Amino acid sequence: MILELVEQCSQGLVERRTLVEAIVLAAVAGEHVLVIGPPGTAKSEAARRVARGLGGRYFEYLLGKFSEPSELFGPVDLRKLKEGVLETATQGMLPEAEIAFLDEVFAGSTAILNSLLTLLNERVFRRGGTRLNCPLRVCIGASNALPEDESLAAFADRFLVRCFVEPVSDSLLESLLAGGRQAPAIQPCSLTDLDEVARRAKTVDLTPVVPLLANALRRLRREGLGLSDRRSVRVQNLIAAAAALAGRDQACPADLWPLVLAVPTASEQQMARQALHEVLAESDNPSLYRLAEEVSAGQKVRARRLIEAGQKLLAEHPDPLRVEGLLRDIDGHFAPDQLPPELTELRAQLKVRLP
Amino acid sequence: MKLSWSSRAHPLAIEGAWAQGAAAQQLQRKIRERGLNLQCLDFPEQGLVVLGDDLPWVEQLTYLGRQGQIYTPTVLQPDLPLEWLAEGLARKGPPPWVLLPEGRVLSLR
Incomplete structure (x- = not known):
């Protein structure tokens, strides 16, 4: 289920599959993700797709110096205020979100960051008379750079997973252009599927x-x-x-x-x-073999990625250039005497498909 | 002294290839047939070096990655610091160089 979700969410998102996988890993772990990278590098698109794939309530906001807490957490409930009670109307806002994306996350005011700190850490929103248990599974914070200000360090520390993205590499610009015009076909699963894996994770x-x-x-x-x-x-x-x-x-x-x-x-x-x-x-x-490979550069998981790609390719009528591309990838990553047996076999099958 | 090599935990990105004999001929043929604009350097007796990342695949090809001015097989690393190697290689010719196991050195300029 998770592998399928990752595949669907990554369609056309060039070089962002590992980000999708990192968000999924964090969501299962009940942790948050901080994505660092220049603007326009599909950070929010990856988050939106995972939210759509997981079928959760999604909240997205671009923070700025002048953002008010009410823009994230909801306005003061005027009906209640007339009765002398200070409460926040949180409907459709961050305290009720299951998946959240906060762009320029360090740009918020102290008031916003303090409330966020509690919300991220304890999954609780407190303001005036309002105390709400939040259903947040994962928050993805994004920024162009890590904060240099020491006072933000405690806040940044709440984001356990750190991902760093760069603009798409030159050799993949064609795929970027083609992928940008593709609408991904995402069959949403249910958050209960995610919760089930998260429950199992707790008992590992x-x-x-x-x-x-x-x-x-x-x-x-x-x-x-x-x-x-x-x-x-x-x-x-x-x-x-x-x-x-x-x-x-x-x-x-x-x-x-x-x-x-x-x-x-x-x-x-x-x-x-x-x-x-x-x-x-x-x-x-x-399930997350791209991320595991990128993070670890482990031969085992790299072989798994190449085998999966090869099996997919062999199942179609592959274009010889794509077959050559994969053979190049195999030979560029494994010395002949270090090829695992499964990959040796796949390599032989791929060679047969060449004219 | 003979230079020793070990496998590279993180293979380098492909930026070129080296081939000899039939593999070199096949590589040249594919490049010609596909009209690829790749830099090819033929070293008599030593083989063919092609620079670029979008290379055709040929059996028996050694893919090369680059660190500083030195191209080496993507999957292998020499067991000496690059600075020391560069100093030694400078005596063999101007940079950049292709450094291969068995002490083969090709100056690309």
């Missing part, structure tokens, strides 16, 4: 990977890439979600890759990947 047994995770965290500290204690604890939610999405009741070394996503900056994530490459080599996930 992490015992087998705790020593490995602790070692990996120690390694990151030694490299000067230490996570805050809060992030170190919460990253377990992501690992459990990865295991649940892979259909496992018990986490294994293949599920440790989300640790890299919790490292706060792009350059530190890059360093973390190198520092942890031995642990990450085991990474695998049948």
